Every structure is written in C-alpha cells, then in structure tokens.
Amino acid sequence: MRSADVAKAAFLVFLAALLQVTVFASFDATAGSPDVLLVTLAAVSLLRGPVVGAAGGFFGGLVADVATLGTLGVTSLVLTVVGYWLGRYGETTGRDRAHAHLLAVFVVTALYAVGAFAVHFVLGDDVSAGFTLGRALIPALILNTLAAVPIFALCRRLLVPSRAVERVREVSLLG
Amino acid sequence: MLLSLVMITLSFRAGEDGGGLDNLQGAGATALRPFQIGIERVVRPFRDLYGWFDGLSDAEAQADQLRAENRALRQELVDSLGAAQENQQLRKLVKYKGPPSLRDYERVAAAVVSYPPSQFVQELTVAAGWADGVRVNDPVVNGDGLVGRVTKVADRTAQVSLLTDDSSPVSAVDVRTRAAGIVQRDRAGSDLLVLDYVAKSRIVHKGDDVVTAGSQRGERLGSLYPRGIVIGKVKFVSQDDVYPFKRVQVDPYVDFDSVDAVFVLLPKGTERP
Numbered sequence: 001m002r003s004a005d006v007a008k009a010a011f012l013v014f015l016a017a018l019l020q021v022t023v024f025a026s027f028d029a030t031a032g033s034p035d036v037l038l039v040t041l042a043a044v045s046l047l048r049g050p051v052v053g054a055a056g057g058f059f060g061g062l063v064a065d066v067a068t069l070g071t072l073g074v075t076s077l078v079l080t081v082v083g084y085w086l087g088r089y090g091e092t093t094g095r096d097r098a099h100a101h102l103l104a105v106f107v108v109t110a111l112y113a114v115g116a117f118a119v120h121f122v123l124g125d126d127v128s129a130g131f132t133l134g135r136a137l138i139p140a141l142i143l144n145t146l147a148a149v150p151i152f153a154l155c156r157r158l159l160v161p162s163r164a165v166e167r168v169r170e171v172s173l174l175g
Numbered sequence: 176m177l178l179s180l181v182m183i184t185l186s187f188r189a190g191e192d193g194g195g196l197d198n199l200q201g202a203g204a205t206a207l208r209p210f211q212i213g214i215e216r217v218v219r220p221f222r223d224l225y226g227w228f229d230g231l232s233d234a235e236a237q238a239d240q241l242r243a244e245n246r247a248l249r250q251e252l253v254d255s256l257g258a259a260q261e262n263q264q265l266r267k268l269v270k271y272k273g274p275p276s277l278r279d280y281e282r283v284a285a286a287v288v289s290y291p292p293s294q295f296v297q298e299l300t301v302a303a304g305w306a307d308g309v310r311v312n313d314p315v316v317n318g319d320g321l322v323g324r325v326t327k328v329a330d331r332t333a334q335v336s337l338l339t340d341d342s343s344p345v346s347a348v349d350v351r352t353r354a355a356g357i358v359q360r361d362r363a364g365s366d367l368l369v370l371d372y373v374a375k376s377r378i379v380h381k382g383d384d385v386v387t388a389g390s391q392r393g394e395r396l397g398s399l400y401p402r403g404i405v406i407g408k409v410k411f412v413s414q415d416d417v418y419p420f421k422r423v424q425v426d427p428y429v430d431f432d433s434v435d436a437v438f439v440l441l442p443k444g445t446e447r448p
Contacts (some may be wrong), residue, residue, distance in 0.1 A: 022214045025290035026432065066203040067211060068289045068300050069327045069334035072196060073182030075292060080176050120295040126341040127295050128362060136294050
C-alpha cells in the first residue's frame with residue numbers, strides 16, 4: 001500500500017473522529033446519534049483490509065479518547081477489533097457483494113454496542129443493558145446505515161480499491 | 176489491542192492525580208483544540224438552523240406557557256426583592272456568615288468543544304483549562320442551571336462530568352420546604368435525576384424547584400457547589416414501606432444533550448495551586 005493511501009486513510013479517520021466528538025455526538029435525533037467514526041472505519045477497513053482496519057480503529061479511538069479527555073484506550077480497544085473484523089469480512093465473505101457495506105455497518109453497529117457495553121461494564125461504569133441494547137441501539141442502527149451511503153461513496157472516491165486487496169486469495173475449504 | 180489494554184491500565188493506575196500519560200493526553204487535547212474549535216465554528220450555523228426548525232414545532236405552545244410563567248414571576252420578583260433587601264440588612268446586623276453563594280465566584284466562559292463519544296460516558300470537554308485558572312472539582316453552570324463539575328484539567332481544555340454521571344452526586348434542597356437530599360442520576364440511560372435520601376417526614380411537592388444546598392467553604396466533607404444553583408423541578412414524589420426514604424424524581428432544567436457553552440465557577444479571593 002502506498003504511503004499516500006495510508007495518509008488519506010489516516011486523514012479520513014482523524015476527521016471522522018473529530019467530527020464525531022465535536023458535532024455528531026450532540027446530534028440527538030430520535031433518541032440516538034449516528035457514529036460517523038464507526039461508519040468511516042467500516043469504509044476504510046472494507047476497502048483496505050484488516051491491518052489498515054485495525055490500525056485505523058486504534059488511531060480513531062485514540063483521537064476520540066484524547067479529544068474528550070476520556071479514559072485512554074477504551075474506544076481504541078473496541079474499534080481495533082471492529083476494524084480488523086471488518087477488514088477480514090471485506091477480504092473474504094463481503095467481496096463482490098453489492099450491499100456488503102450496508103450489511104457490514106448494520107452488523108458492526110450492533111456488535112460495537114455489545115462490545116462497548118462489555119468493556120464499560122468490566123471497567124465498573126454504571127451502564128444499562130436495556131438502554132444500550134434496546135432504546136439507543138435501534139436509532140443507531142438506522143442512522144448508521146443511512147450515513148453509510150454517502151460516507152462509503154466519499155471513501156471509495158478517495159481510496160480507490162487497490163490491486164493488492166483485489167489479489168487477496170479466496171478462502172477455500174479443503175477436502 | 177495490547178497497547179489499548181496497557182493504556183487503560185495506566186489511565187486507571189494514574190487515577191485523578193494524573194501522571195505521565197495524563198500529561199501526554201493533555202498535550203494531545205491542547206493540540207486538537209484548534210481543529211475542534213474550527214469544526215465547531217463551521218458547523219454552528221447549520222446546528223442553529225436545525226435548532227430553529229426543531230423549535231418551530233412547539234414554539235406557539237411554549238410562548239403561551241412562558242407568558243403565563245412571566246406574569247407569575249413578575250409578582251414573585253417584587254416580593255423577592257423586598258425579602259432580599261430585608262435579608263441583607265438583617266445579615267449585616269447580626270454579622271451572619273453563610274455558605275458561599277454564586278456571588279463569591281468568578282465566571283470563566285467556555286465553549287463546549289466535544290461531547291460524550293458514547294452513551295456510556297456523561298462528560299463534556301470545554302475550551303478552558305489550567306491556564307484560565309480552572310481546577311479539578313470547580314462547579315460548572317450554564318444559563319439554565321447546574322451542569323456538573325470539572326474532573327480533569329489540561330492546559331487549555333477541561334473535562335466536565337455532567338450531573339447525569341454517576342460520579343457527580345450533589346447535596347440539594349427543595350427551595351420551598353427545605354427538604355434536603357442528594358441529587359444523582361436516576362438510572363443509567365435516564366434523562367431524569369433523583370433527590371435521594373430525603374426523610375419520609377419531610378414534605379416535597381410536585382413542581383418544587385430543587386437547588387444546590389452548598390456548605391461552608393473549608394468544612395470537612397463540604398459541598399463542592401455554592402448554594403442556590405438551580406438544578407431542576409420535582410416531577411414525581413412517592414414513598415413506600417420498602418425504601419426508607421422518599422422517592423423524588425427531578426426533571427433537570429439543563430438539557431444535557433444540547434449544552435454548547437458553560438461557565439466554570441472559580442472561587443474569588445482564594446489562592447489556587
């Protein structure tokens with residue numbers, strides 16, 4: 001992968017993290033807000049694979065945690081796993097599927113909510129499963145899936161699918 | 176992942192006193208501040224436009240309600256002014272020294288530069304920090320009432336834990352009946368607060384205002400907040416045989432989802448480390 005590509009991906013994730021904490025986190029439509037950082041990370045990971053996805057997740061989470069003076073590493077931890085999983089999905093099952101990005105964002109929004117809930121629960125924060133996995137999740141699923149359309153279009157324009165990713169071998173079952 | 180886990184561990188080990196990692200985070204936050212302020216300025220007109228359209232739907236009903244409230248408040252103001260003057264004279268006569276009030280604090284205005292990144296966190300970041308005299312535990316208010324307290328300070332930014340955070344309980348009283356208790360978050364995910372630990376023998380009415388109780392500065396376990404900052408209005412009162420106190424739900428005046436500027440209160444006339 002070229003360094004220009006890495007710079008573009010890093011810029012996208014950096015911008016998304018800042019927009020998320022500065023603008024979108026306060027946008028409270030229908031009791032939820034879109035997570036543009038998660039959606040941008042999904043786009044970058046699907047287009048650039050698991051290593052860039054994991055690195056992007058770590059970087060985006062770090063920017064979010066630093067900007068909000070939050071507990072360092074919490075957002076990074078969940079987003080690193082999310083970025084890696086999305087990258088693998090993009091390389092394997094999601095390849096050549098027209099709606100892979102929408103499906104990926106939908107599924108990863110739910111998984112991210114569960115993962116973040118688990119991490120905050122383990123860290124002793126006062127969290128509500130009913131609110132996180134019920135009332136807040138449904139608007140998040142809808143808003144993130146809607147946000148995926150323009151964000152993916154923008155990311156695809158900036159990060160043209162690389163040949164390296166296209167050349168990745170298909171996973172085949174032996175026997 | 177390992178790096179994330181190491182950072183989480185270091186953050187927790189550093190605690191509120193901070194440490195090397197906290198200093199690095201503070202420097203990072205200061206570096207990000209111009210970007211955040213830039214984005215905030217670009218987005219502000221769009222946000223205002225959204226707020227304008229959002230407010231249009233119930234503007235008429237709200238205007239009628241506010242007119243009625245205004246009439247009632249006008250009379251109350253006249254009564255209060257007389258009482259305040261009398262109070263002032265009596266205080267002078269007996270040389271009374273009460274707990275600190277808002278007049279004993281300076282205000283530092285600060286824009287909100289970041290909002291909670293997820294619903295698990297009830298914290299804001301504001302564009303005022305150590306260099307502006309802000310310190311940990313300083314009270315934070317806005318035009319509507321109490322917002323929270325400062326929990327972390329960097330050079331040019333500070334983290335504010337909202338009143339809806341479970342680590343921000345506040346001693347408070349019912350203005351009308353002086354029933355005292357502790358205001359804290361109702362439950363995770365709820366927008367309401369509770370005035371807890373109110374004795375069953377005390378009277379609390381629905382619609383009463385709840386304000387900070389305050390306590391003498393320098394007292395052991397004294398309140399962090401000056402007296403008389405409005406918190407909210409009593410929404411629901413009940414009691415039963417199971418719980419030893421009244422159950423009082425409070426609807427906060429501050430809309431914690433749309434706070435965009437705050438005042439950090441700094442005590443006047445005290446040397447700060």
